[in-house]
Amino acid sequence: MKKNPSGALLSALPMPDRDHAQGPADAAIQLVEYGDYECSYCGEAYPVVKAIQEHLGERLCFAFRNFPLGNSHPHAQHTAEAAEGAAAQGRFWEMHDLLYENQGALEDEDLARYASALHLDARRLMSEVLAGTYTSRVREDFRSGARHGVNGTPSFFMNGVLYNGTTSVEEMLSALTGEAV
């Protein structure tokens, strides 16, 4: 994964060299989510995104960036950094999914448990989380979101444009495919 120069503004399109992205980099439809693992609306958006990915298959490239609202959500920062820690061990999406599927259990000990469940080096992951190894990367995601106009979570960018509709499979699919036609 290439390091992005600090402070440089990330594009509102998935950057597969830098982001956690699923689907072909050159897919016709490009979706970026800015999310917070403790945000209940993001939890509701999680199966919606899965359904959209299922439906669009290889036509979609989806990237997830962190937008933790740490003052409202005390677990937002550590969970974001735990997912980054899992990414460093090659299992970002597995951790991402576990976090959204277990929003009621996001204490540090839960994160360690999830790391073990994913057969990761849980000790390494937790020491990185506690040392703030990924704080600056998470911040970089956050800053890019704020500059692109993210005003809460989840926020979606469809082919680089902030989506203002509701988080439903039907409405998002129609917006996504409309853009791509």
Next chain:
Amino acid sequence: MSATTTTNSAKSQVQANASGALPVGMLAPDFALKSTPDQTVRLSEFRGQPVVLFFYPADWSPVCGDQVSLYNEMLAEFQELGAEVVGISVDGPWCHAAFSRDRRLHFPLLADFEPKGEVAKLYGVYRPSDGTSERALFVINREGIIHWSYVSPVGVNPGAAGILAALEELKEGEKAK
């Protein structure tokens, strides 16, 4: 302001222009309001540094919550650009104190409470039909002049992109001097 176009539709821009908000280039009127039941903040105390002044309709309403939470998280970015952030609504200081504690806010909320909405009226962003203010943003430069402003539809969180762009512009301007 090109930076706001990602957040705000052309339609809302028209609404902003149609509002009576004080225009860019004007001296921001000074005022003193309570930030807590026994503390008062005066705008002119910030002279010498940029100020982000945001009016919002009410404590506790969902969009406000998102907006204040966002600015709370953005404080480090605003402060890196040398700016202070101040929120204003017509709620009283006790209400602000409870709201601020609940949201763990790290910037002051001022009570435009008595006479109600006086400062909002001074800035041209009072909504008599609702008895609250518009959701209005003002970026004031270090000389106290309104450098940028934006009035968002009441139900829409205007985000921080426009504010950041305005503060960066001010910083660039300072460097150029």
